[in-house]
Amino acid sequence: MQVPSALLLAAWSLAATVAGAGAAAPQASPARAPQAQPPAQAPAPPPRYRLAGRIELTQDGRPATDRALDPSRAAVWFVPDAGAERPRPLQAAMTTVRKQFEPAVLVVPVGSTVRFPNQDPILHNVFSVSGRNSFDLGLVGAGQGKTATFREAGLVRVFCNVHHGMFAHVMVVESAHYAAPDGAGRFVLTGLPGGRGRLRFWHERGEVGETPVEVPRAGELVVRAEITRPKVPPHRNKFGKSYTRGTYE
Numbered sequence: 001m002q003v004p005s006a007l008l009l010a011a012w013s014l015a016a017t018v019a020g021a022g023a024a025a026p027q028a029s030p031a032r033a034p035q036a037q038p039p040a041q042a043p044a045p046p047p048r049y050r051l052a053g054r055i056e057l058t059q060d061g062r063p064a065t066d067r068a069l070d071p072s073r074a075a076v077w078f079v080p081d082a083g084a085e086r087p088r089p090l091q092a093a094m095t096t097v098r099k100q101f102e103p104a105v106l107v108v109p110v111g112s113t114v115r116f117p118n119q120d121p122i123l124h125n126v127f128s129v130s131g132r133n134s135f136d137l138g139l140v141g142a143g144q145g146k147t148a149t150f151r152e153a154g155l156v157r158v159f160c161n162v163h164h165g166m167f168a169h170v171m172v173v174e175s176a177h178y179a180a181p182d183g184a185g186r187f188v189l190t191g192l193p194g195g196r197g198r199l200r201f202w203h204e205r206g207e208v209g210e211t212p213v214e215v216p217r218a219g220e221l222v223v224r225a226e227i228t229r230p231k232v233p234p235h236r237n238k239f240g241k242s243y244t245r246g247t248y249e
């Protein structure tokens, strides 16, 4: 019986079956997939990890029951003890619409620029008196948008000089690993280096907290943010005075 030569190159089990049928057993080893060889010179990049967690809001140390509280109006970021990698700045947007800032909370890496487009048919102002991140965009007309760049890490409290009830926050972080939680408070940070570090977390109604973390870490990390601040942050207008009727600038 004649065996097609192609079959002699088939996997060993098949070749053995053919040999049992009376053909000459192949002398050469059956063809195998070449072994993957690691590259000779390029060192493997250090492994990266993800960190999953949940921010839980508390009042007087107990889980918050106020349904108006929104866990997504928060920020979480990871700072490795070995030193943070320089984050890549980005361009973000915070819209004024229906006399509110949308989204009301942004988390951006240091050096980022935020545009404030106005989608309302009325004039708004956007300003902050938060240290080196202070800015004043003047009056912003319908359809217009001006920008502010945040060169220093920290919390930026954003207000409108026309409407006292308009407020927002930009959390500027010195970390490449940051996120805003979802409506259930859940977050996932990715690309983390292994080792010890601190997970920092903040909700608009509280202070910045932190907890030590060793990466990699299995399971969901639950952090608790205590509500300490009123719904509308107490603030004065951009001139440092109380809001009064007819303040339009």
Ligand SMILES: [Cu+2]
Pocket: 099, 123, 124, 125, 160, 161, 162, 163, 166
């Ligand atoms: Cu306004």
